[in-house]
Amino acid sequence: MAKKEPETTEEVKLFAVVSIAQMGPAIAALERIGVVDVGYEFITHVNHFKNKKMHEVSATDFAAEYVQANPRFTSAAIVAHFKAAGREGSAAYYGLKKLAEANVIRKSGDEFIRVEALPAPEPKAKGQHYEVPNKGLIEGAIKGRKQFTVRELRDLFVKEGRQEKSISPILSKMASEKLIKKAGPGEYTVLAKGAKAAAEAPAPIPNGASLNGSGVAAHG
Numbered sequence: 001m002a003k004k005e006p007e008t009t010e011e012v013k014l015f016a017v018v019s020i021a022q023m024g025p026a027i028a029a030l031e032r033i034g035v036v037d038v039g040y041e042f043i044t045h046v047n048h049f050k051n052k053k054m055h056e057v058s059a060t061d062f063a064a065e066y067v068q069a070n071p072r073f074t075s076a077a078i079v080a081h082f083k084a085a086g087r088e089g090s091a092a093y094y095g096l097k098k099l100a101e102a103n104v105i106r107k108s109g110d111e112f113i114r115v116e117a118l119p120a121p122e123p124k125a126k127g128q129h130y131e132v133p134n135k136g137l138i139e140g141a142i143k144g145r146k147q148f149t150v151r152e153l154r155d156l157f158v159k160e161g162r163q164e165k166s167i168s169p170i171l172s173k174m175a176s177e178k179l180i181k182k183a184g185p186g187e188y189t190v191l192a193k194g195a196k197a198a199a200e201a202p203a204p205i206p207n208g209a210s211l212n213g214s215g216v217a218a219h220g
Contacts, residue, residue, distance in 0.1 A: 017043070055087065062087065063095025067105055071114040078112075108164070109154055134166050135174070142180075142190050150186040 014035075018026050027038050055062070059082075066073070066081050075096065082092040096112065099105045105112045132140070134157075141156055142148045150167065157164050171188065174180045183189045 059087070059091035059095040060098040063092060063099055064104065067099060067112075067114050072111055074111050108158060109151060113158070130162070134162060135170050137162075138167070138170060138174070145190055147183060147187060147189050149188070 014030075016026065030038050057065075062082070062085070063078060066078055070077070075093070078096065079089040079092045083089055096105065100107070100112075103115055105114055107113075130137075137156070137160065138153060141153065150171070153167050153171075154164050157167060171180065175182065175188075178191055178193050180188045181191055
């Protein structure tokens with residue numbers, strides 16, 4: 001006589017996570033379709049947020065210390081300085097914003113310059129002309145050089161208290177006159193005709209202004 005196999009039944013245990021507002025309707029729906037022994041348990045989630053790291057020295061003061069040691073710098077340089085000290089890069093931009101609002105630094109091209117490191121320009125009466133015009137200043141500055149950069153000219157104009165925005169149209173005019181030629185982004189080559197014109201140009205304003213870095217020191 002063959003052995004009788006035991007009778008088997010099959011069940012499925014359902015798992016679902018619902019909000020408290022959904023719990024009642026969910027249980028009622030299950031019971032309506034004949035699901036019994038519906039149980040539940042409460043789950044409490046505790047959210048932990050990353051605490052903002054506090055420093056004894058504020059971002060503004062930390063940035064001010066860097067500016068004091070670096071009269072000229074880029075935003076990338078000060079961000080790297082912050083990160084090297086275990087600070088957030090975004091804090092560097094906050095510090096720069098506060099220092100700019102306090103007139104401690106100001107933007108010059110792609111860099112920041114410490115305001116107190118710049119010589120105060122002498123006030124000029126309205127309509128007063130410079131002894132050496134802007135073009136003559138540039139020609140005198142590139143005298144004897146084969147190449148120069150716009151950044152160098154900006155430093156020179158800042159030192160002389162002149163408007164940096166006048167540099168671009170002058171360079172465009174000099175390029176059209178075949179005195180200089182664009183060599184790359186912000187770089188120019190002095191052509192033979194330009195070298196001759198520079199040699200005949202009046203000397204720069206006699207206060208040490210030049211493109212050899214005698215102005216505000218550059219710091220990376």
